[in-house]
Amino acid sequence: xxxxxxxxxxxxxxxxxxxxxxxxxxxxxxxxxxxxxxxxxxxxxxxxxxxxxxxxxxxxxxxxxxxxxxxxxxxxxxxxxxxxxxxxxxxxxxxxxxxxxxxxxxxxxxxxxxxxxxxxxxxxxxxxxxxxxxxxxxxxxxxxxxxxxxxxxxxxxxxxxxxxxxxxxxxxxxxxxxxxxxxxxxxxxxxxxxxxxxxxxxxxxxxxxxxxxxxxxxxxxxxxxxxxxxxxxxxxxxxxxxxxxxxxxxxxxxxxxxxxx
Amino acid sequence: xxxxxxxxxxxxxxxxxxxxxxxxxxxxxxxxxxxxxxxxxxxxxxxxxxxxxxxxxxxxxxxxxxxxxxxxxxxxxxxxxxxxxxxxxxxxxxxxxxxxxxxxxxxxxxxxxxxxxxxxxxxxxxxxxxxxxxxxxxxxxxxxxxxxxxxxxxxxxxxxxxxxxxxxxxxxxxxxxxxxxxxxxxxxxxxxxxxxxxxxxxxxxxxxxxxxxxxxxxxxxxxxxxxxxxxxxxxxxxxxxxxxxxxxxxxxxxxxxxxxxxxxxxxxxxxxxxxxxxxxxxxxxxxxxxxxxxxxxxxxxxxxxxxxxxxxxxxxxxxxxxxxxxxxxxxxxxxxxxxxxxxxxxxxxxxxxxxxxxxxxxxxxxxxxxxxxxxxxxxx
Numbered sequence: 001x002x003x004x005x006x007x008x009x010x011x012x013x014x015x016x017x018x019x020x021x022x023x024x025x026x027x028x029x030x031x032x033x034x035x036x037x038x039x040x041x042x043x044x045x046x047x048x049x050x051x052x053x054x055x056x057x058x059x060x061x062x063x064x065x066x067x068x069x070x071x072x073x074x075x076x077x078x079x080x081x082x083x084x085x086x087x088x089x090x091x092x093x094x095x096x097x098x099x100x101x102x103x104x105x106x107x108x109x110x111x112x113x114x115x116x117x118x119x120x121x122x123x124x125x126x127x128x129x130x131x132x133x134x135x136x137x138x139x140x141x142x143x144x145x146x147x148x149x150x151x152x153x154x155x156x157x158x159x160x161x162x163x164x165x166x167x168x169x170x171x172x173x174x175x176x177x178x179x180x181x182x183x184x185x186x187x188x189x190x191x192x193x194x195x196x197x198x199x200x201x202x203x204x205x206x207x208x209x210x211x212x213x214x215x216x217x218x219x220x221x222x223x224x225x226x227x228x229x230x231x232x233x234x235x236x237x238x239x240x241x242x243x244x245x246x247x248x249x250x251x252x253x254x255x256x257x258x259x260x261x
Numbered sequence: 262x263x264x265x266x267x268x269x270x271x272x273x274x275x276x277x278x279x280x281x282x283x284x285x286x287x288x289x290x291x292x293x294x295x296x297x298x299x300x301x302x303x304x305x306x307x308x309x310x311x312x313x314x315x316x317x318x319x320x321x322x323x324x325x326x327x328x329x330x331x332x333x334x335x336x337x338x339x340x341x342x343x344x345x346x347x348x349x350x351x352x353x354x355x356x357x358x359x360x361x362x363x364x365x366x367x368x369x370x371x372x373x374x375x376x377x378x379x380x381x382x383x384x385x386x387x388x389x390x391x392x393x394x395x396x397x398x399x400x401x402x403x404x405x406x407x408x409x410x411x412x413x414x415x416x417x418x419x420x421x422x423x424x425x426x427x428x429x430x431x432x433x434x435x436x437x438x439x440x441x442x443x444x445x446x447x448x449x450x451x452x453x454x455x456x457x458x459x460x461x462x463x464x465x466x467x468x469x470x471x472x473x474x475x476x477x478x479x480x481x482x483x484x485x486x487x488x489x490x491x492x493x494x495x496x497x498x499x500x501x502x503x504x505x506x507x508x509x510x511x512x513x514x515x516x517x518x519x520x521x522x523x524x525x526x527x528x529x530x531x532x533x534x535x536x537x538x539x540x541x542x543x544x545x546x547x548x549x550x551x552x553x554x555x556x557x558x559x560x561x562x563x564x565x566x567x568x569x570x571x572x573x574x575x576x577x578x579x580x581x582x583x584x585x586x587x588x589x590x591x592x593x594x595x596x597x598x599x600x601x602x603x604x605x606x607x608x609x610x611x612x613x614x615x616x617x618x619x620x621x622x623x624x625x626x627x628x629x630x631x632x633x634x635x636x637x638x639x640x641x
Binding site: 095096111112113117120121123124125127128130131132133134135136137138139140156159183186189190191192 | 361362372606
């Protein structure tokens, strides 16, 4: 732990002529739970799509352990992508497949495991996200929160090094979202995985994050970096303070304090 | 995690007080060949089975999910045989993951057994499905008719802009494909017919055949089939996606009737545009026939059109146009109905589009057969 895992240097994100964020520099260390935060429309999700290799940066680079993603050969890039798991905002499960088939898909395609082994892993992953026994359900037959957890089970199918979460607690009740936070912590502690979370849920940010960047839509740049708890205590930038205190002037909100314990 | 390149090894040895120790050594990762669990499992099933199983993972290198499933298998067998499991010998990471997997026990009755239905059962289910389908279709037609009635009374709520856009989409935007297909169909009719007519030296009558064929039958039918594939499917996909995105729920809660707001404008657009497209297709088909008779039999355009005008009556066009109005209603109904019935997933949208086209074509061809019979027996 502690060595750089993802390095972003000089990254500028833009759609055609419309610049979203410019000249971003930050490092995610191995074993970090790294939070990408900021107000709506600041480019959080776009940054995530850059990190997982869905969009090519306009300028700058995203490197995984020294290997620049877009300078790598297509095979290397594919290998890198197989080491990443992404949990999308609404699960992004394939609706024509059962949960078991969803999770088995990458296992059957990219490993040489036998069907019984795959079945074992599928059951294990579903049990890990609290969905034991739901193998034969179609995504449309389970609730939104369950879809999200099943999406996470699929993201974990190939035992990824890095797990990305896009708004993990959006649309979940406080208890489920707390459970998901605990799950994320568990995964980091037990698997030693690096975790990147895009979110603006304050309780989650303080409960799990140990490093963060704060994106600002107006200045189109990162205006604060570091441990969210430290940012709350020390950061003097009004925007960041307002965000971290839910618009309050300096004092932490009761909710965020509750989750710190 | 420690890195080693040793192959995975499974050892088991008996300890005093009926304890069985399972030792894991080497790298337990998916790429290496792994020992099977059968041997360990066999020990658990024996008569002198241990009362407790413990683990020694001091020599364990790398591991992945497969080791977890392996351990789960052993634990499940132990649980079934009433053997205690001592996880203390496992590394923290594995223990944490196993505890996490146990944290939410499987709910009772959640797991599904796939029930097999016999052939009689299947036939019965098909019958029930067909009956429900008929009821749903009649219900939809009824609601659409009510919506249409409201529209005629001027009480329907819809956006006029939407109606104009739909008219453009179903009318002008469909012209290129209708032109191509009907021109070619006219040529094909002329080709096929002329071979027979030429045997009797009756090539001059190609125009009669093409003219009658296009105006009474092919113009309306081909336009209808094109529009089912082009517009009916689009309606179903669009309304289906709106269903998935909860847009239709939003309309309902705002107090709009989805029939008046979505279905009636689509029906109206098709009912207005289909006859126009049909007449256009008739004329282009006749032009296609003219090209063939000019090219193959040297019948001048003047002669061709003279024959055509002498033979064609207003009724012939009226029959085709009348059919096309009916087809327009059928395309709109099949497209909109499948869209509104759509489930809430992307797969359901695909199925809605497919079934809109299938339903549309079946209804069009059946209606055409009935109408043709009717028209002929009435000597129109």
